[in-house]
Amino acid sequence: MSAPGPVVVGISGASGSLLARQTVDTLLDRDVPVALVCSNDAKLVWQEEMDEPFSEVLSRWSETPHFTSYGIGEMKAPIASGTHPVRGMVTVPCSMATIAAMARGLATNLLLRAADVSLKEKRRLVVVPRETPLHAVHLENMLTLARMGVTVLPPEPAFYLRPRGVDDIVGFVVSRIMVALGLDDSLPREYQYLGPSS
Ligand SMILES: Cc1cc2nc3c(=O)[nH]c(=O)nc-3n(C[C@H](O)[C@H](O)[C@H](O)COP(=O)(O)O)c2cc1C
Numbered sequence: 001m002s003a004p005g006p007v008v009v010g011i012s013g014a015s016g017s018l019l020a021r022q023t024v025d026t027l028l029d030r031d032v033p034v035a036l037v038c039s040n041d042a043k044l045v046w047q048e049e050m051d052e053p054f055s056e057v058l059s060r061w062s063e064t065p066h067f068t069s070y071g072i073g074e075m076k077a078p079i080a081s082g083t084h085p086v087r088g089m090v091t092v093p094c095s096m097a098t099i100a101a102m103a104r105g106l107a108t109n110l111l112l113r114a115a116d117v118s119l120k121e122k123r124r125l126v127v128v129p130r131e132t133p134l135h136a137v138h139l140e141n142m143l144t145l146a147r148m149g150v151t152v153l154p155p156e157p158a159f160y161l162r163p164r165g166v167d168d169i170v171g172f173v174v175s176r177i178m179v180a181l182g183l184d185d186s187l188p189r190e191y192q193y194l195g196p197s198s
Contacts, residue, residue: 005085013041016093033066088124
């Protein structure tokens, strides 16, 4: 039986708003409760990358019964406390600034505090880092998180599955997130490597 409570979804200001939208859509389609927290810079990136404005997607999600959204400065939100039950947390996409803060225990906004709580309570925490190229400090911070049990899940395409476009890549990454959160035991068949195609 999966743990009670919502999946906390953090959206930070890295490129990849499509990944964030599909992660939340997938969780809500499955009736998994979602507690969303989005950084200010994530909203700027969303504006650059998405046709659907953030305010509209927020209204759409808010119509579903299991969705709650918190402001980035709302430090009194339940997800800021280790006593509040949550199933797990994913930050998608995850900026290098947010990775650095998580790795150093800087819980200076609600997204970072929720991640810090996940770490101290030894709960499932998934980060989907997006930056290229990576310098040594980026890599060190990700190694620090991996050593603390965090799943570091870069949004890499599975080229061997011959993705036909961005939708295939996003679908693959979000399926990987579902497995990393413990919501699925395995990837759907379309994202499994089934051997040589010839
Ligand atoms: C359009 C745009 C794209 C960005 N893409 C990335 C990115 O892919 N990775 C990254 O680490 N930062 C990226 N940044 C920079 C972050 O938004 C910036 O470092 C910010 O302070 C991160 O804060 P946050 O983690 O609290 O959202 C981008 C910024 C903009 C405006």
